[in-house]
Amino acid sequence: MTVSAPPMARGMQGQRAGVISRFLADAIDLLVVIVAVVGVYFAVSGVRFFLHPHRFSWPEVSTMRLSALGWILLIAYLTIGWANTGRTWGKSVLGLRVVSSRDAGLPLWRAFVRAALCALFPVGYEVTPQVFEATARFYIDIAEGYVGSPMLSALYGAWAARIGDRKASAALLDDGYARFVSPRFMNTHEYRDDWLPDGQPPAGPFAANIGGFLTGCLFGLTGLRITGDDPSGWTRQEAMMPEGWDGIEVERVWVHGAPRHLCAMHGERARLDPLEETDDSRQ
Numbered sequence: 001m002t003v004s005a006p007p008m009a010r011g012m013q014g015q016r017a018g019v020i021s022r023f024l025a026d027a028i029d030l031l032v033v034i035v036a037v038v039g040v041y042f043a044v045s046g047v048r049f050f051l052h053p054h055r056f057s058w059p060e061v062s063t064m065r066l067s068a069l070g071w072i073l074l075i076a077y078l079t080i081g082w083a084n085t086g087r088t089w090g091k092s093v094l095g096l097r098v099v100s101s102r103d104a105g106l107p108l109w110r111a112f113v114r115a116a117l118c119a120l121f122p123v124g125y126e127v128t129p130q131v132f133e134a135t136a137r138f139y140i141d142i143a144e145g146y147v148g149s150p151m152l153s154a155l156y157g158a159w160a161a162r163i164g165d166r167k168a169s170a171a172l173l174d175d176g177y178a179r180f181v182s183p184r185f186m187n188t189h190e191y192r193d194d195w196l197p198d199g200q201p202p203a204g205p206f207a208a209n210i211g212g213f214l215t216g217c218l219f220g221l222t223g224l225r226i227t228g229d230d231p232s233g234w235t236r237q238e239a240m241m242p243e244g245w246d247g248i249e250v251e252r253v254w255v256h257g258a259p260r261h262l263c264a265m266h267g268e269r270a271r272l273d274p275l276e277e278t279d280d281s282r283q
Contacts, residue, residue: 025088079112148195
């Protein structure tokens with residue numbers, strides 16, 4: 001069966017997706033995984049009820065086990081979708097497709113790399129430090145086959161820093177982001193020059209690469225994890241910086257509608273110190 005694109009959308013076929021459409025597709029995919037986790041829970045509960053109806057009780061599952069289940073389902077879901085048609089349900093709804101630098105489908109191993117690392121950061125599924133380090137180390141060791149392509153390359157430096165490999169972190173930030181930037185106009189390109197597909201001119205500024213770099217700096221290197229709790233509880237681990245970096249400092253960030261000063265020095269817990277709100281800051 002052949003599916004024809006609507007006339008209005010035909011002119012957009014083959015173009016790079018924007019940040020908003022990518023975000024909406026990812027939000028739908030996350031919702032799909034959450035529904036799948038809930039479905040597994042009720043399926044297990046149904047089996048328990050069928051086997052022991054008179055002694056049935058709802059299974060008590062720890063947050064860690066639910067997170068682990070969600071992480072596994074997310075990796076499987078993304079890997080199958082990206083390696084098969086290039087589309088998950090979220091991508092299908094928004095009319096998007098994941099392709100390689102040559103506009104071809106992703107091989108299975110590459111789809112798995114994207115899925116496993118995204119599930120750890122920035123999605124943030126909680127796993128034990130040993131699992132995080134083993135997963136990140138495995139993919140950092142084969143990063144040469146991926147870094148240079150759009151989007152996730154900018155995050156490799158943060159993954160390396162989080163496992164304490166400061167030297168690799170500095171090198172991956174250079175290869176995965178700095179070398180994407182044109183020295184003439186400081187324009188961040190979609191591909192690194194040596195990864196640019198044949199016949200395709202450099203394109204930029206590419207917001208996904210810029211966003212990946214900033215996300216890695218603000219949340220990956222600092223160890224911050226945003227929750228609905230008090231901001232003092234957002235710093236669950238020490239900040240880890242690339243080799244040659246002392247830390248990250250942001251003069252003003254907005255937290256729960258109020259200005260704060262972010263200071264994250266290597267080996268220390270990041271601080272979000274309240275700032276006195278002025279008339280200028282309220283404008």
